Amino acid sequence: MFDPHPRLTRRKSIPxxxxxxxxxxxxxxxxxxxxxxxxxDVDATTDQVASLARAGSEVVRITVDREDAAKAVPVIRDxxxxxxxxxxxxxxxxxxxxxxxxxxxxCAEALAKYRINPGNVGHGVKRDTQFSTMIEVALKYQKPxxxxxxxxxxxxxxxxxxxxxxxxxxxxxxxxxVTREALVVSALQSAARAEALGLGKDKIILSCKVSGxxxxxxxYLSLASRCDYALHLGLTEAGMGxxxxxxxxxxxxxxxxxxxxxxxxxxxxxEPGGDRTQEVIVAQEILQTMGLRFFTPLVTACPGxxxxxxxxxxxxxxxxxxxxxxxxxxxxxxxxxxxxxxLAVMGCIVNxxxxxxxxxxxxxxxxxxxxxxxxxxxxxxxxxxxRGANIxxxxxxxxxxxxxxxxxxxx
Numbered sequence: 001m002f003d004p005h006p007r008l009t010r011r012k013s014i015p016x017x018x019x020x021x022x023x024x025x026x027x028x029x030x031x032x033x034x035x036x037x038x039x040x041d042v043d044a045t046t047d048q049v050a051s052l053a054r055a056g057s058e059v060v061r062i063t064v065d066r067e068d069a070a071k072a073v074p075v076i077r078d079x080x081x082x083x084x085x086x087x088x089x090x091x092x093x094x095x096x097x098x099x100x101x102x103x104x105x106x107c108a109e110a111l112a113k114y115r116i117n118p119g120n121v122g123h124g125v126k127r128d129t130q131f132s133t134m135i136e137v138a139l140k141y142q143k144p145x146x147x148x149x150x151x152x153x154x155x156x157x158x159x160x161x162x163x164x165x166x167x168x169x170x171x172x173x174x175x176x177x178v179t180r181e182a183l184v185v186s187a188l189q190s191a192a193r194a195e196a197l198g199l200g201k202d203k204i205i206l207s208c209k210v211s212g213x214x215x216x217x218x219x220y221l222s223l224a225s226r227c228d229y230a231l232h233l234g235l236t237e238a239g240m241g242x243x244x245x246x247x248x249x250x251x252x253x254x255x256x257x258x259x260x261x262x263x264x265x266x267x268x269x270x271e272p273g274g275d276r277t278q279e280v281i282v283a284q285e286i287l288q289t290m291g292l293r294f295f296t297p298l299v300t301a302c303p304g305x306x307x308x309x310x311x312x313x314x315x316x317x318x319x320x321x322x323x324x325x326x327x328x329x330x331x332x333x334x335x336x337x338x339x340x341x342x343l344a345v346m347g348c349i350v351n352x353x354x355x356x357x358x359x360x361x362x363x364x365x366x367x368x369x370x371x372x373x374x375x376x377x378x379x380x381x382x383x384x385x386x387r388g389a390n391i392x393x394x395x396x397x398x399x400x401x402x403x404x405x406x407x408x409x410x411x
Contacts, residue, residue: 011224
């Protein structure tokens with residue numbers, strides 16, 4: 001019989017520890033983010049890492065691109081520790097990572113993971129030597145490594161060789177197919193090289209990032225079928241605003257539904273003056289709406305129509321969403337399971353009462369021409385009808401009372 005809600009089976013991967021955070025195996029899919037500050041600016045980077053961590057990023061990647069950045073890393077780590085922000089830091093290395101990791105051992109030790117791009121570790125003989133140096137540092141300090149291949153910086157020697165081999169075939173494959181295969185081959189060959197140098201599978205995470213949705217799906221389906229390394233998902237250069245959110249959601253949801261992915265990052269271009277933490281919220285919402293993890297109470301709300309010309313339900317929805325997200329850090333410390341709570345803010349009598357009854361707490365606001373009354377439903381039962389100008393305050397009070405009475409307090 002057709003099952004309309006098939007249970008998702010996670011692909012079994014080798015678990016990896018990033019500091020105190022588990023990735024892969026049976027661990028929850030992890031949310032990661034990255035700073036966009038100059039790492040050499042210690043205060044700005046510390047502040048942004050702390051902000052991302054408070055938003056829910058479980059690992060934060062920082063750029064280590066030059067000596068000043070490498071010198072700053074242990075200082076940033078120390079300042080975060082003094083603030084009680086213990087989020088693991090990942091160093092993003094390109095071109096001179098081998099030099100920075102060996103010249104600045106305090107940087108190598110302060111980082112919880114190194115990110116290596118095989119396309120940017122050198123050319124020819126230098127590639128093997130410089131890659132080996134970075135792996136040897138990882139071995140020395142017992143750090144995991146993400147081997148992160150990106151089609152914007154793919155190893156051109158490998159691409160040229162594979163293109164030449166393809167051209168010699170009786171029936172050559174399309175160039176795009178060869179490029180996608182080169183991404184997977186680069187990741188797997190680099191991982192095999194790291195293992196040959198002594199790095200265990202429990203210290204290796206792979207990623208193959210592209211900016212096309214269908215390309216990303218094809219690459220990860222191939223990669224996942226050919227290895228049991230933990231996999232990091234992300235659509236690179238996803239874009240700004242709704243385009244970046246939709247593209248990332250489309251690509252990652254398909255892969256997550258296939259059980260592929262142990263850690264995710266949403267690479268959004270921030271709006272001018274925008275908040276970097278948006279990428280964390282989007283990652284959380286993808287996982288939560290798919291039922292894979294729960295981070296904060298979900299608010300169901302109707303889109304509005306000719307029956308709901310009042311903006312009251314829109315304003316209340318925004319107020320409630322902001323309120324529960326703001327309260328979650330305290331609620332999470334004090335209560336067990338509050339992130340599973342469901343709220344509904346509906347705009348008229350058509351679906352309002354029914355949808356509200358399905359939520360833990362729901363309110364059905366008056367639509368156009370309806371009586372100025374808003375019935376509230378708690379666990380499916382109507383408990384009170386709100387009226388007047390203080391509906392928002394009264395409803396948030398009901399939410400607070402529900403949390404205090406329905407969720408177990410932590411010891």
